[in-house]
Amino acid sequence: MLPSTTRPLAPDDHPLLNRSYMVPTPSIGSMYMCILRCIRRGVSGALIYGHTRWGKTYAIRYCVRLLRDELLRTAIFHLGMPQNPSRSESLFFGMLLAAARHERPDSGTALQRRLRLYNRLAEIVERASGKSLVVFVDEAQRLELEHYEWLRDVQDEMERRGIRMYTFLVGQPSILNRKTSFKQNTDTSQIVSRFMIEEMRFEGFRSAADLEVSLCAYDESIFPEGSDWTFTRFFLQRAYDAGFRLGKHSELVWDVFSEAHRHARFDFTMEIPMEYLARAVEIALGENIEHDASGFVLSRALWAHAVRESDYVAALDDLRIVFVDDNPGA
Structure with a gap:
């Protein structure tokens, strides 16, 4: 059976945008x-x-x-x-x-x-x-x-x-x-x-391989249950059906977070909290639903925007002293 192409509910009712979902890390x-x-x-x-x-x-x-x-x-x-x-x-x-x-x-x-x-x-x-x-x-x-x-x-x-x-x-x-x-x-x-x-x-994400575990979960988690609408497909249906997967972006996403970390001049080892990866994904998918096309990809610039809007840098800046204490000699 061919997958359906008409979304079964409004985007605002999806668990991704009302933050009522869980993915593994x-x-x-x-x-x-x-x-x-x-x-x-x-x-x-x-x-x-x-x-x-x-x-x-x-x-x-x-x-x-x-x-x-x-x-x-x-x-x-x-x-x-x-x-x-x-x-x-x-x-x-x-x-x-x-x-x-x-x-x-x-x-x-x-x-x-x-x-x-x-x-x-x-x-x-x-x-x-x-x-x-x-x-x-x-x-x-x-x-x-x-x-x-x-x-x-x-x-x-x-x-x-x-x-x-x-x-x-x-x-x-x-x-x-x-x-x-x-x-x-x-x-x-x-x-x-x-x-x-x-x-x-309890650690944050410490490598691109860590990110891949959770990003793949967005590609595989289904809502509504029993349908063929994975989270990624719901927001980027045409791109998903053409082969787009968030899990393939783990290296790129890690690199974008690393760049934000360097630009903020943090002097501690990077560790991404789940809160800010989830926000970045929600922004990346939610804000690009209107741009969906068979050839659409989430570019470095779009991921950089999502990471910036997630408030990752501001949050970690508040914890800078704590992290320096956790990483002596880092």
């Missing part, structure tokens, strides 16, 4: 393998750290989806820590209840909220017909000692109920300082042995 793959390794070896906790805008929250969502497909009998709980989280036990457990989608997260004493949370998590595990609970804590660098102690209480209670709890702390590099301070104190070292056993640095 090498770091997401590494993060997922780290999570699977911990679960299969019985390692109860791991740190996954990386800079802001590196795509860590996005990676959690992607890994949750993969886990639900691969580990059907494992329950998953995802918590995002707010700025300056309360040190109130009652409010903390209320936040956990809300994340667990309990119908009454804000009522009752701290003890009542604790008990409701324990029962809710056990119920989630029971629905999965398993004995494992995977907990993701996003922005984990915001956790304070009290929060870790309360999470330890949750883990203890799950153990008493025959449930193995695996906790993955996902946050910015400053969380490593917290781990170091905990290790130096005998009263807090057990927090490390429970929640911070493994470590993984």
Whole structure:
């Protein structure tokens, strides 16, 4: 059957332009393998750290989806820590209840909220017909000692109920300082042995080969499901049908980002956050939909415009001091 040529929906309704899509990256793959390794070896906790805008929250969502497909009998709980989280036990457990989608997260004493949370998590595990609970804590660098102690209480209670709890702390590099301070104190070292056993640095794109993984995903991801409309084809249908593929542009895109990096005079090794690659692709496809033709290609100039409009340079300039600290002698 010949592929259809009439787009099935308006461009503004496409996931690419409303940013409701996910594509894989090498770091997401590494993060997922780290999570699977911990679960299969019985390692109860791991740190996954990386800079802001590196795509860590996005990676959690992607890994949750993969886990639900691969580990059907494992329950998953995802918590995002707010700025300056309360040190109130009652409010903390209320936040956990809300994340667990309990119908009454804000009522009752701290003890009542604790008990409701324990029962809710056990119920989630029971629905999965398993004995494992995977907990993701996003922005984990915001956790304070009290929060870790309360999470330890949750883990203890799950153990008493025959449930193995695996906790993955996902946050910015400053969380490593917290781990170091905990290790130096005998009263807090057990927090490390429970929640911070493994470590993984969540990286940006570090080569053209890294970029190719994600760019190819735009060529292969389909929307609407079951159609022949890949993301790339939806925006550049004639070019795509004539052989155009984003995956073939990985060297060019890397070179354009490298040029922007050099012109900004950054004195640290280039590493492209997922946020800015995604923005560049969205600009490149979204702004050129009207130029689609069988012979159309995304030129160096068009990619340079997309990288410039992605705000990649401005974002990394804000993090310049952090990167210099990360790259001594670079």
